[in-house]
Amino acid sequence: MVQLSTSVCLLGGPVGLFLLVPVLMAPSPSSLCTPLKTLNDSLGHRRRFMKHNFPINYTIRVHYEEVFKLSNINRMRLNIEDLDELVLQRLWFQVNQGVLKKILRVMSERHPSRPYTAELERRLQDAEGVFVQSHPDEAFQQELPDAVQDIWDRLTEEPDKVPESSWRFVSPKSLLDNFCRTMHCLFSKCFSSSEGEQDYCSVSHWRKGRKNTQSLKAETKPVSSGRPCSSTD
Template identity: 75%
Template structure:
């Protein structure tokens, strides 16, 4: 009887220790430094993507490159048990295309060109870390059909893309999407010491924007 009680205590103790062990973050720790560095650059997007452009300036963009928080929510509803890793891969693909299109419209001496080129380099650095942080076989897994369709449309030759697929968006709004979806998909790297933040919720960014506007006024 004593032995049984001892065994129960040992099992209970081990279970308690197990429960105290933090759950592994979905984002590899090695990703956090390049993503935070990227965020430092993105924090300047209002200056470089709004103030340095004419009012209401827009660029031609593939409709799938307008990648918002609502797109992430929709894909999670459409694809059962959608792996966050798949969305992270798509995030890199989308924003590489976005930055390339912004750079393409900027003259060599435009004040926002070095900034955009720096963003592109930092995104490339982050993707390099992302690739090394995951086994090759994981990154080579077949994508869900819905995601594969988006991927294929993004990698299609521009002259083969139907005219109906193109949209117009401001550089600032595209980088807002870039930033917001980064926080949503890699939230482990941006954990706050305050109350838990819902970076995938639109309301969080509305409050954030309101604070920024108050600081500017």
């Protein structure tokens, strides 16, 4: 009997270790920073691909909810009780997947910005994959707050069922500006600054950043501002 128990223990050791390996190898929330920083690097080129390669004042039609700004996030945090940050992060992925698909939809196969936009879409999908794997399954099975569920339903509604008043016309560059700024707001731990803790969810933070960028451009010698999400070209 003792011999049998010893055998079971010896057998259980490797099996238990084998079952534990996937858990140990699962991405941690901090590992999401790598694909998000890669996205940030790509978004630094959005001016060239989303402004210079489009006609002046060019806009595309998107859902009202896809004009996803810092003010939307701050309003939901204020008005929805006990709002989990994970819910806002899930919504961010859903919104920006739709935004990139709509931008791609208006581009011809030979449009000079199509490869760039397709690469953004792929990198966003990569980031979402890490995001999902770094959280337990039950985290995504919880019911969304009613206000967020309503937004989610409208985002996934068939286009021909969306009332005309629910569409907005926005420039591709503005949509990617929102994409980038809200990323820094919702995943701020991935974008620490040498200047100290930054409030990336504050609209005034980004207005200050624009002034700093304009001042740097006026210099004869190019100097890196060190600020995240700034357009480099």
